Amino acid sequence: MAGSSGSLSRSGLRGREAELAELRALIASVARTGSGALTLVRGEPGIGKTTLLAEAVARAEAAGFRVGVGKADELHHIVPLSSLAACLLHGDPPLLADDVLADLAHRHDQRIRLVERLAEAIEERADSVPVLIALDDVQWADALSRFALQQLPRRLRTSPVLWLLTARRGLGGPAEEIVAAVRDELPARTLSLGPLSGAAIGRLADDALGPDVDERVRELLEGAGGNPFLAVELLAGLRTAEASGEPVPPGLVSGVRGRLTSLQPATLRFLQMGAVLGRRFAFHEAAVLCGGPTAPLIAALDEAVRAGLLDDDGDHLVFRHDLLRQAVYVDIPPSARKALHREAAGHLVAAGHRPIDAAAHILRGALPGDEEAVGLLRRAADDVLPVTPGLAADLVTRALDLVPAARPSWFAVGEQAVVCLTRAGRDREALSTGDRLLECRPPVETFGRLQAALGGTLWNLDLAEELRHRSETALAVGGAAPEIEARLAALRALALSRGHDLGAAREAGENALRAAIEIGDRDAHVQALFSLGEIALNAGENAVALERFTALSAVDSAFFPEEIVAHQHMDDFASGERLLLKAAQRSGGLREAMLLWAQGQQHLGLGRLDDADADFVTMERLEDDVQVPVQQVNARVIRSWTALLRGEEAAARQHLAAARERLAAKPNPGNTAAVRFLEALHADTDGDIGLAVDRIRQVQRQGPFVRWRLLRCWVDAAIRMALRGTDRALARDLAAQAEAHGARNPAVPTATGLAAHALGLVRGDLALLERSVSLLGTGPRPLVLASACADFGQALLAAGDRPRAVAALTRAHAAFTAAGAHAAAARAEHALKGAGGDGRRAVGGPRPVQGWEALTASEKKVARLVAEGHSNRAAAELLVVSAHTVNTHLTSAFRKLSVNSRVQLANLVRSLPDG
Incomplete structure (x- = not known):
């Protein structure tokens, strides 16, 4: 049999001519067009998936592809990236160097960063030759490989990379998830292998036994049910039986057992x-x-x-x-x-x-009370936490099940389980686990440790009052180690940041910070600085928030995005740009989605609506990928508001619906206030001023920290709605808050300018409105300035000062038009005509849907850079944006231009008049 297995394997292609032809065409298409594709081959065990994959690999190699081939293993599916590693890190030469996993930070989720590093390396290789990555038995792929396979094909859709996967039919799960994740962004095909025909099985028999196969053998082959592996095994048994004179085995199972x-x-x-x-x-x-x-x-x-x-x-x-x-x-x-x-x-x-590497065997073989197995599972969980937090949580919760509750180690394992479950986004399970441990009356030191471990869980669940109660209870009980008491004190300060007495919160945070520094506990230090930063933001003290978040990012670089946003609150967008560039040059440690939030806020503040929209789209996708939604409600609110500014009401309503949907999943006070404000904007657009004012009142009832983090740059819109709804008390309340915020931030033009703008609207004071325009003119936010100019122009018009009104409205019109805010520009144009302006200003309108002019300015830049041969990473560095954002721009450009590869894009760009 050993000597004949090769020919029998080759003969396993009998009856698969159509599938082979389709794979040959796909290989040729990827090589010719330079665009990516994915094919999943499905079928029952033994139906010929592996044989077909091997033939496709051979043909791709013959066509000049660089090939990586791997096979997932049922007993090795726990080791992170083990399945894809076989494809990428082995071979002669390998597709990737074996240091691709180096330098990943341990303290934060690094899945997105890892996938980006893999994508960059594969993209670089595919720049010179097409690439085939083939993985057999994907149903057994490890969690990190499955995650990567859902991201990499769409990230590399513009490169000549062919993904070929096989999976057993009927198992569901990973194979369908991968295809579903990529189907909308690149060609994805599923080939289902059914039983071979009787004629094909007959040809298999001819291959093995010669052309004179008798009817008795053909009847036996019917028992294979068209399965080529079973048929080949039966034929091998027949051949062995003929040589030895033994009876013919009736089938695979009895044949193998025989x-x-x-x-x-x-x-x-x-x-x-x-x-x-x-x-x-x-x-x-x-x-x-x-x-x-x-x-x-x-x-x-x-x-x-x-x-x-x-x-x-x-x-x-x-x-x-x-x-x-x-x-x-x-x-x-x-x-x-x-x-x-x-x-x-x-x-x-x-x-x-x-x-x-041993975890799969431990899970199958460990019995309760096996302390060595518990220790191995805990170490394994700690090792994989940065790249597969869900797996880490599974491992350590299994370890917890192995420890009898009476053992001293039960609480230590339980604490680790709480941490891992929280990192995996399984907060409800973490809280349930922690409470189960606490019900068993742990020692006082352990009680404090568990409550400190649950701090992040409670914060994620928006249970600030519960966090305050638990941290204060643990501190009152005492007996905890000094570092645990410092962490509890910092958590208490964080909880107090959501209350009304921010002075008490600040004092608590300062005390916690001093204790953390004195003890030298890093976790307490990070928590205290974050708490103080949140307190400062909620108090509207922008300079203090910047100081805290700058110190925080120095201790833990993952909080770099918070420092960038803090600079933006100070109107220091130059520092924001510098730090974004610095972040792009860093490797690992950053929270990619939060960095995109900071990048989106940078673009939004500078009036780059298209770029901000692309950032928020990308951020939401990354949060979906890791299943940890943080800023999705806020991102949808912003996207809906900018769609209203553009006059894209259908898109604005879609974003409103999405924001409401995400609010239902995360109904904290901040998210609730944001959606209520968005509902007010939509009601105002629809002419329902009563509903609009009602929603603004609901925002005000959420509390001071919520409304000022939300209305920092939008207070003028809220005041206009209140005035149109004849609720002057509400308008005065909003203006007073704006004035107080300006007083707290005298060096921030946006804060002082909006304060003057708000008071000017409420009082109908031309001098204050003019002052707001002057102050905002020294700041960096064009849309905030444009809104102030529009209100000033309308007030001048009402006062009969037409020349100055035209000047102010012209300035507003120009700023709105430059940002692509076509609906706002149209309103300014309408006011200009009423003021006796020349009426010749082109408002513009929505871009066309297809073609070069459908691209945004950034999409055009990316398209030109890629057409010149730049990789996504190189383009990102030149444009000072995330490589993820470049991928979003490029995907959008491909769709609008109806091209499928970088080669086609380059040809199109070269054909442009200015190309």
Whole structure:
């Protein structure tokens, strides 16, 4: 059989001519067009998926592709990136260098950063030759590989990268998730392999036994049900039976079992140990499980290879098919399997493997009370937390199940479980786990540790009052270690930041910071600085917030986005730009979605509405990818507001609906206020001023910190609605808040200018409105200035000062037009005509849907850079934006230009008159 397996494998392509032709066409298309594609081959075990994949790989190599091939393993699906690593890090030469996972920060979720590094490396390789990445049995891929496979194809859609995956039919899960994630952004096809026809099975028989196959054999082959692997195994058995004169085996199971029972006991035991280790295993590892001397097992290995059960690739032994391994594995008694898996885990760790490499065996073999297994699971969870927090949470919660509640280690494992569950975004489960531990009356020091661990969980769940109560209770109980008390004090200050007495909150935060610095506890230091930054923002003290967040990002670079936004609140967009450039040059440690939020705020403040929209689109996608929504409600509110400024009412309503949907999932006070304000804007647009004013009142009732974090730059719109609704008390209240905010920030033109603008609107005071224009004119925010100019112009018009009104309205019109705020520009144009302006100003309008002129200015820049040969990363560095944003621009440009590759884009750009 060993000598014939090659021909039988090749003959496994019988009856797959149509599928082969489709794969050949796909390979040729990717090479010709330079664009990406994905194909999933589905079917039952043994139906020929692997054989078809191997043939496609061979044809791609012959066509000049650089190829990476891997196979996911049922028993290795826990190790992060192990499935894709086989595709990318092995081969001659490998697609990627083996240091691609280096320099990933441990304290924050690094999945997005890892995927971007992989994308950059593959994109660079695909720049010179097309690439095929093939992964067999994707249903067993590890969580990080599955995550990467949902991101990488769409990230690399503009490069000649073909993704070829196989999966078993009927299992659901990973394969469908990957196809669904990429279907809208690149060609994605599923090939379903059904049973071979009787004619194809007949040709298999001819290949194996010659053309004169009798009817008895053909009747036996009907039992294979059109499955080529079962047919090939049956034919192999027939061939062996003919040579030996033994009876013909009736089918695969009895045929394999017949071969197993004919083996020497040592060979059978060796195969069973290998089956426990997985489809692919090392000889010495199986030998260790067998026990005794190694030399006699060489004969066992030889017999297993000759029996057609194993292949030897020089480095590892591989069961020739998963069905063969399973046939061996199921004959091991379940209790023996459990014991062998536990033994295998111990041997792997003793041999120097990482705990995560042994985790699958521990999960299958550990029994309650196994402290060594608990320790290994905890170490494995700690190792994988930065890249697969969900897996880390699963591992440590399993460890918790293994520890009896009476053991001292139960609380330590439970604390780690709370931390991992929170990092994985499973906050409700984290809180439930923590409360279960607390119900068992832990020692006072442990009580404090658990309450500190639950602090982040409660904050994520928007339970600020509960956080305050728990932190104060733990501090009152006492007995905790000094660093835990410092963390609890910082958490208490954070909870107080959501209250009305911000003076008390500030004092608590300062005390917590001093304690953290004195003790030297980094976690307490970070928490205290973050709390003080939040308190300053809620108090409207922009300079203090900048000081706190600058100090925070120096301690933990993941909070770099907060420092950037704090500079923006000071109207220091130059520093914001500098820090964004610095962030783009950093590797690892940053929260990618929050960095995009800061980048979007930068563009929004500077009136670059198109760029801001692209940033928020990308940010929302990244938050969806890691399933940790933070700013999605706010991003949708902003996108809806900017769509109203443009006059794109349908899009604005879609964003409003999305904001409401996301509010239902995260109904905290800030999100609620943001959606109510957006509803007010829409009601005002629809002419329902009563509803608009009602919604503004609801915003005011949310509390001072909420309304000022929300209305910092939008207070004039709220006041206009209040005045149109004849609620002057509400208008005066809003103006008083704006005045107080301006007084707290005398060096910030936006704050002082909006204060003058708000008071001018309420009092109808031309001098104040003129002062607001003067103050805002020294600041960096064109849309805020344009709004003030428009109100000043209208007031001048009402006062009969037409020349000055025309000048103010012309200035507003120009700023709105430059930002693409066409609806706002149209209102200014209408007022200009009423003021006796020349009426010749072109307001412009929505861009066309297709073609070069449909592209935004940034999309055109990206398109030109990519057409010149720049990678996404290089374009991002030149434009001082995120590579993720470049990908968003490029995807949009491809759609608007109806092109599918960088080659087509380059040809189109060269054909432009100014190209």
